[in-house]
Amino acid sequence: MLTNPRADRVKAVRALSRRSSRERAGRFVAEGPQSVREAVRYAPADVVDLYADPAAATRHADLLAEARAHGIRVHPASSDVLAAMTETPTHQGLLAVCHIPGPGPDPLGEILASGPRVLAFLTHVRDPGNAGTVIRAADAAGVDAVLLSEGSVDVHAPKVVRSTAGSLFHLPVVTGLPVPATLDRLRDHGIHTLAADGAGSTLLPDADLRGPHAWVFGNEAWGLPPEVRARCDDVVRVPILGRAESLNLATAATVCLYASSGVGVVTSSPGSSVQFPGD
Amino acid sequence: MLTNPRADRVKAVRALSRRSSRERAGRFVAEGPQSVREAVRYAPADVVDLYADPAAATRHADLLAEARAHGIRVHPASSDVLAAMTETPTHQGLLAVCHIPGPGPDPLGEILASGPRVLAFLTHVRDPGNAGTVIRAADAAGVDAVLLSEGSVDVHAPKVVRSTAGSLFHLPVVTGLPVPATLDRLRDHGIHTLAADGAGSTLLPDADLRGPHAWVFGNEAWGLPPEVRARCDDVVRVPILGRAESLNLATAATVCLYASSGVGVVTSSPGSSVQFPGD
Incomplete structure (x- = not known):
């Protein structure tokens, strides 16, 4: 369980709220159960990491199982870590870091x-x-x-x-x-x-x-x-x-x-x- | 011309961004040319004061004339005063303080x-x-x-x-x-x-x-x-x-x-x- 809101990994996720960081990392964040569910369902190959706090892990156990079945890494994290990762004042305990899909040539x-x-x-x-x-x-x-x-x-x-x-x-x-x-x-x-x-x-x-x-x-x-x-x-x-x-x-x-x-x-x-x- | 952003009158307008102040004063603020124009045109009796900075006074001279014709008090104010009156980062130089119309009995x-x-x-x-x-x-x-x-x-x-x-x-x-x-x-x-x-x-x-x-x-x-x-x-x-x-x-x-x-x-x-x- 990730519990340190000041860990580098947490800061790296938080940084994705800035366009320059997203472009450098080629990644972006989907927050909340609805966005995360649709990412897992329709673009599982693009989901790099999924973070869930204990309450969300219980409430959305099916979704986490579906993510694991797709080979997505699911990381338990404290509610404080989720709060530090997102810019929304009231996070909903779930967050996915996704690849920005590389466009084809045309x-x-x-x-x-x-x-x-x-x-x-x-x-x-x-x-x-x-x-x-x-x-x-x-x-x-x-x-x-x-x-x-x-x-x-x-x-x-x-x-x-x-x-x-x-x-x-x-x-x-x-x-x-x-x-x-x-x-x-x-x-x-x-x-x-x-x-x-x-x-x-x-x-x-x-x-x-x-x-x-x-x-x-x-x-x-x-x-x-x-x-x-x-x-x-x-x-x-x-x-x-x-x-x-x-x-x-x-x-x-x-x-x-x-x-x-x-x-x-x-x-x-x-x-x-x-x-x-x-x- | 009002030039002091810390004047009581300026603070009183700024306070109308809070619901409690609006209820106490029975007034609210309409900001920007579009809202102010519609207030002057459709609810002139409810417009108490109109504030315009020099640029807006030039650009919207017709609107200010229309307001004066309705008996509305038009106050020239500096751009700093307009900025201090509103909560929007980029004000557009025009602001109207309006009566909250008292509802009838039914x-x-x-x-x-x-x-x-x-x-x-x-x-x-x-x-x-x-x-x-x-x-x-x-x-x-x-x-x-x-x-x-x-x-x-x-x-x-x-x-x-x-x-x-x-x-x-x-x-x-x-x-x-x-x-x-x-x-x-x-x-x-x-x-x-x-x-x-x-x-x-x-x-x-x-x-x-x-x-x-x-x-x-x-x-x-x-x-x-x-x-x-x-x-x-x-x-x-x-x-x-x-x-x-x-x-x-x-x-x-x-x-x-x-x-x-x-x-x-x-x-x-x-x-x-x-x-x-x-x-």
Whole structure:
């Protein structure tokens, strides 16, 4: 049982809350039962070490057994050690150190080759909670992969990982993509690119979501620059019925992605006669 | 021009970041151009004082003129004073101190008398960002009023006000409501109560959203307790297509509220033949 909160091993885990340490070590941390469970279930080969305090070891005995069956090293640790390893004030007694999966030579190419129906492309998204929430919503809406542009938040930052609630381990996430070249490449592969923007001329219920398409979302504060909107096939806005100026990034993205899900939660109705304020 | 960041007046504004001070003073703070603009436009009688640093006074001269035309006192202040008044690290040079509107003898009764079509009822919601985001989404989706139960976050906390992006001034928000009595009262007024819960047996596209109805949302961590779900007319879940366990509160609420908006972004299709994972 690890009991010394000042041990080097503990400090090394704690250091992974910094981007520079993550890049140097090639590792990141998943905290709490939900994230750890999804890591063990969907990416066991990437889980390097699992730490559990006595209470969590009892409560999540099945999960620890599953981890051991995958050959993952499970380390009993005191609650103080768990607290020293994480940046959250109230840790939940479970923490996994995971490999940052090395991207193949062309991760976007792999996704395009798989014939995706819906993609989400986050460009210059900076807020960790927003990025994580969109990855979670993309998973829930059945999106095939999430792309992030260069200049976006690091998806392995603790707050992003937490906000994804395990979805980071569920679907492919490709990072560091240049915006114009990626939009061109999507189009070359027959994927319709839809910029989501409050300035869009097409209302969401009128957008053509039948074929393969990629939603393009901008920064939470300044949105999508005109040159990016111009490079997309269409610019689509979520209808606003009240006096709000807009939705925030995560909620707007969720409405768009559910519109694409085809579950009947959103209809694509070209020629809809519904009238919106401002029309 | 106010230039002393340690002046009593500055400390008094800063103190409004604490709930006890807000309750004692009956005032709260709206920060930044968007919130201040919506306060001046939609609740000018509640704006007590407006503070602007030189840069903001130049950039938002129209807004300050509009405020003065409403009889609002506009105080020039240094950027240091603005920084000392607010808890945000990067203030935007504008801040309004507003009256917390005194509720009438029966605020829920007033809303029921107005014949609402869609209501959102947040029960025991604790996270300020979630609460504010739902109020903003409710505004965008054309919801008639937002209700909050007793035991929920204070809607006048700075982080809630910021997250509403001005929507706090756009639609009626009633707070401190007891959950069971409020559900009963909604039903007595012919308002269908729909619990939003991942354990719901009715899928969102199959929910009956035609008549007046109220969405009931639970705490971000533990959801809705069984006795609250049992007291609602229906328990509805947002379809999950991928491997995610759920959506977070704000995104799930947004999908539900847009389903109710009738803009064609979500269809109500009883008897839909679409199949969902888990069906």
